[in-house]
Amino acid sequence: MSEAPPEGLFLIIEDDALFGRVLARALARRGHRVALAATVEEALRLAPELAPERVVLDLNLAGASGLPLIAPLLAIVPECRIVVLTGYASIATAVEAIKLGATHYLAKPADVDAILAAFAPQPPGTQAAPPAQPLSVRRLEWEHIQRVLAEHDGNISATARALRMHRRTLQRKLMKRPVRG
Amino acid sequence: MSEAPPEGLFLIIEDDALFGRVLARALARRGHRVALAATVEEALRLAPELAPERVVLDLNLAGASGLPLIAPLLAIVPECRIVVLTGYASIATAVEAIKLGATHYLAKPADVDAILAAFAPQPPGTQAAPPAQPLSVRRLEWEHIQRVLAEHDGNISATARALRMHRRTLQRKLMKRPVRG
DNA sequence: CCCCTGCGCGACATTTTGTCGCACCCGCGC
DNA sequence: GCGCGGGTGCGACAAAATGTCGCGCAGGGG
Incomplete structure (x- = not known):
């Protein structure tokens, strides 16, 4: 072993x-x-x-x-x-x-x-095609939150302040799973 | 700066x-x-x-x-x-x-x-967080909706479908003013 | 004329927020 | 050790926002 x-x-x-x-x-x-x-x-x-x-x-x-x-x-x-x-x-x-x-x-x-x-190494010619539909509002929100959260090193309080949303609300949003689409 | x-x-x-x-x-x-x-x-x-x-x-x-x-x-x-x-x-x-x-x-x-x-180069938590104020969630949502709405030539129903949100909800959001920040 | 689709809006049940409050960890300076 | 400031998690509840149904009305084809 x-x-x-x-x-x-x-x-x-x-x-x-x-x-x-x-x-x-x-x-x-x-x-x-x-x-x-x-x-x-x-x-x-x-x-x-x-x-x-x-x-x-x-x-x-x-x-x-x-x-x-x-x-x-x-x-x-x-x-x-x-x-x-x-x-x-x-x-x-x-x-x-x-x-x-x-x-x-x-x-x-x-x-x-x-x-x-x-x-597996790059299946040849497998360019990911952009989705036909734009992100849903929910998804976009999730992405934005994640981006800002990362910018603030995962600090929830700081992120909530930056986004001008209540910390409690941000907490709740983060607990949920990201919606698809 | x-x-x-x-x-x-x-x-x-x-x-x-x-x-x-x-x-x-x-x-x-x-x-x-x-x-x-x-x-x-x-x-x-x-x-x-x-x-x-x-x-x-x-x-x-x-x-x-x-x-x-x-x-x-x-x-x-x-x-x-x-x-x-x-x-x-x-x-x-x-x-x-x-x-x-x-x-x-x-x-x-x-x-x-x-x-x-x-x-910017950034990754490993370099300089302190730049004062760059991210868009609020509301604002982001508004911008996104406007973009998608424009792509659909102002068709509210189609936009609602694309965003996977209820047409009624979209209507209501559109009635409100563009929040700023 | 009928059908389909889009628009506007009332009504109402659900969910999601905004807000407070409290307990609990740190890290820090005294 | 102790108080303080900041961060986190979470319960509770009222205040909004959203999901849903259901009209009526307007065009534009077929």
């Missing part, structure tokens, strides 16, 4: 134990070797010894963002490909993640095939 | 002539030199001679995607920073754009300050 992985090992960094195990099992069933980490610390502890080839990284790890994990992971295992998977997807964090070196960024729910596909 | 030197030339690649000119004027008023291109061809023709330092790139250029422009632009002017600005934002195209080398990706109702900020 302590040998260098001959075949690509998956490291799933996932807060939600249930989801993590389901994903792990699904990947294992497809013949992949899988490891699971539930916290930032655990991930950083496991990464050096496992040297995972592919990482599925959840953001929102017990309240802490998973974004800051990307750089350290790449420092430890430069070759590894990291796919970010989050239930609170936003353009702001997507841009950040990719800039930090993530391979791809997916919104939950995402099926296993989509996750695996995200690791 | 240590403003960026007026050296850097902006190249705005924008389909919508009105929006393009407004943006160009806003940037010019802040002491930047600005050029405007309305099509992919024009952009590629202008890029070599202008060697823009910063590019504002709209996706949806007369139906064609602006994404394929990123690579050629970077090939022509390797140093230039490209901010994608689109009215049809999506996480998928955002990821694509960043992977292709774009500096940032913004959804369209974006004020000039946000656009300028997007060119």
Whole structure:
């Protein structure tokens, strides 16, 4: 077990134990070797010894963002490909993640095939087509909030002030899942 | 304020002539030199001679995607920073754009300050948050609605469908005054 | 003339806010 | 240790905003 992985090992960094195990099992069933980490610390502890080839990284790890994990992971295992998977997807964090070196960024729910596909190197000629419809008002609001929130380093109070909205309201909006569209 | 030197030339690649000119004027008023291109061809023709330092790139250029422009632009002017600005934002195209080398990706109702900020290096919590006051959620919503409404030639029903909001709600929002801030 | 679509608006049940208040953590200077 | 200032999470409740239904009315085809 302590040998260098001959075949690509998956490291799933996932807060939600249930989801993590389901994903792990699904990947294992497809013949992949899988490891699971539930916290930032655990991930950083496991990464050096496992040297995972592919990482599925959840953001929102017990309240802490998973974004800051990307750089350290790449420092430890430069070759590894990291796919970010989050239930609170936003353009702001997507841009950040990719800039930090993530391979791809997916919104939950995402099926296993989509996750695996995200690791695959650029399927040729796969230019993402712009959506036919503009963002819904709700979605746009979510994106804007995420952007401003990021600008304020996740400080909810400061963000609420910047957006001139009540902190309580912002809290509530952040708890909800981003609407699709 | 240590403003960026007026050296850097902006190249705005924008389909919508009105929006393009407004943006160009806003940037010019802040002491930047600005050029405007309305099509992919024009952009590629202008890029070599202008060697823009910063590019504002709209996706949806007369139906064609602006994404394929990123690579050629970077090939022509390797140093230039490209901010994608689109009215049809999506996480998928955002990821694509960043992977292709774009500096940032913004959804369209974006004020000039946000656009300028997007060119700044920033990531690891550098300088204290610039006093750039983001648009309030209300204001953002208003701008977005107006944009989509214009795209649908003032058709309220169609706009409501596009925004996936109830026509009655849209009517009510339109009756109110354009909130500011 | 009928049908379809868009517009404006009343009425009413739901949701979402705005607002207060309170408890609980820090980090900091005294 | 202690008080203070700021941030966070969350309950409670009244005040708005929104979702929904349902008219009536206006064009424009077929």
